[in-house]
Amino acid sequence: MAKNNVSTFVSAKHNNEKITMLTAYDYSMAKLMDESGINGILVGDSLGMVCLGYKDTLSVTMEDMLHHIKAVTRGAKDALVVGDMPFMSYQTSVYDAVKNAGRIIQEGLAGAVKLEGGVSVYEQVKAIVKAQIPVMGHIGLTPQSVNVFGGFKVQGKDESKAKNIIEDAKRLEEAGAFSIVLEGIPYKLAKIITETVSVPTIGIGAGKYCDGQILVYQDMLGLFSDFKPKFVKSYGNAGEVIRKAFKDYIAEVKEGIFPDEEYSFKMDDSIIDKCIKEGV
Template sequence: MKNTVTTLQAMKTKGEKISMLTCYDYTTACLMEEAGINAILIGDSLGMTMMGYSDTLPVTVDDIIHHCASVSRGLKDTFLVADMPFMSYQTSVEDAVRNAGRLIKEGHAQAVKLEGGATVVEQIKAITKADIPVVAHIGLTPQSINAFGGFKVQGKNVERAIQILEDAKAVEAAGAFMVTLECVPEELATLISKELTIPTIGIGAGNGCDGQVLVYQDMLGMFSGFKPKFVKHFANIGEDMKNAFKAYDAEVKSQAFPAAEHNFAIDSEVMAEVEKHINTTEFTVNLDSDKVLA
C-alpha cells in the first residue's frame, strides 16, 4: 500500500509504528522500497555522510534536490520527505515557501522537513497553505549546533523540557502533519507523543514515539569510528564492504580477476587479420581531427 500523509496518520491512530530511514541515492532507495520502509528522509545529513563535511550547515537546496530526485526514481510506495537545509527557510517566509516548492517540484518530494519549534510557525503555516505537507523537527536540531555548543541531549531540565513540549504543540497547531524528536529523554518524548494528535518520529528519543528514523549508514555500521548511543548496528556492512574492496584489490594485482568467465572472445581468424593489418599498415595521426589515418 502506498504510504501517504493520511496512511501515516492512520498508523498513529491504530498504534502501528512508522519506519523511516535516510537515503541519498537510487540504488539504496530501491532496496528500502523492496524492504517495506514506510518513509524515506533526504536528510541534510548527506553533508556529513555523502559530502564529507563535519556538520550539516554547508548543504544547499540544490544538494538536497539532486539527491531527492535520484531517490524518487526508486520509489513507488515509500513516502518521501526532503530536508530544508540551513538558511533555506530562516531568512523569510517567502524564502521558505519558495524553497519548499522547489523540493517538491524539482526534487519530487512529498513533504518537507524543517528544524525549529515556535520560532518557525509562520514558515510552517505558509508552506502548508501552499499545500505542501510539513514535518517539524524539535529537540536537538543539528542546524543549531553552534548555538547548542555541540550535539547534546535536549530537555533534561524543567525549563527546556517544557519548551520542547510547547514547541511540539506549536508546530502541530501551525499545521505540521508529523514531528521529529531528536535526542530527547524517553519519558519526555513519550509524553509529547501522547499529547499530540500527529505522529512523532524519534531519533534518540525512545520507543514511546510513533516511529523511528536513523541515518542508514549508521544502522549499517558504515562508520567505524562513530556510533551515537541511540544507534543500533543492524548489520556490519561497512566491514563487509572493506573486505570486498581488499579482495578486489588483491585479485586485480594477482591477475585472478578478471578470469576467463568474465572475458569476451573473438574469432581467431579475425584477430589474425587485425594483426596482419598492423604489420602491413603505417599509421599516422592527424592532430587537428583526432582521426587515425592509414
C-alpha cells in the first residue's frame, strides 16, 4: 500500500474514491488501523473525553496532544496522521497558531494539522499553510465551541446558519485547507458543501455525500455503553468482549486456575532438590 498524503486525499475526491479515517490515540491501535488499510488517522482532541475522562475537549493541552500524536506516528506507516490543535492553541493569535502547528509537525511528526472554525480562523489557516504545513479544516458542530452552542447539537438546520457553514467551507478552501471535516450537520447541507468546494470533505454525522468518513474508534467498536451518538454505526461489540475477558481473568486468578503449568516456567527438579538440601 502506498503512503497516504495530502495529494492522495485530493486525488481521491477527483477520482470519486471514498476516503476512510478513524481516530487513534496510541501506538498499538494506530498500528492495527494502519495494517487494515485506513487512509488517515486523526489524533483528535476527543482524547480528552475518551482517554483522559474530561467532560469535553476544552481541557486538552498541547502537551497532551503531542504525547499521543508521537505514539500514533510511531505506529502508522502508511496512513496520513493528522494532529488536532487543541483549544486556545490557535485562537489567540496567528503567531501562536503557526508556532503550535509547527510543533505538531516537528515534534509529533504528523503529516497535517486540524483546527476548528471557518471564517473566524481564516488568517490562521492561511498563515499555517504559508508555513508549508497542511491544514484540515473542521466546521459544523465544532466541539471546542460547545459552550457557545449550548451542548453537542446539530448545526446548520436553519437558513442563516446553513449559509454561514457554506461560507465557512468556501473560506477554508480559499485559505488553503486541503480538506474539511463536516460534523453534525444535515446530510443535504453536507452534499451542497461537498459539491461546492474542490477539496475533499470528511463527514462525521454529516451523511453519505461527503468525500470520506471518520468515526471515533471507541464509538464504532462499542467500547462505551452509556452513550452512542445517533450517527455512529456499531461495527463490533469490543466492549463486551473486553469486559468478559477481564471477568474471566479475575475469576481464574481468584480460583487458582491461572496460571497453571502451561503458563509457567520449568527447571530441573535436581536443582530444586540441591537448593533445598543446601538450605537456600
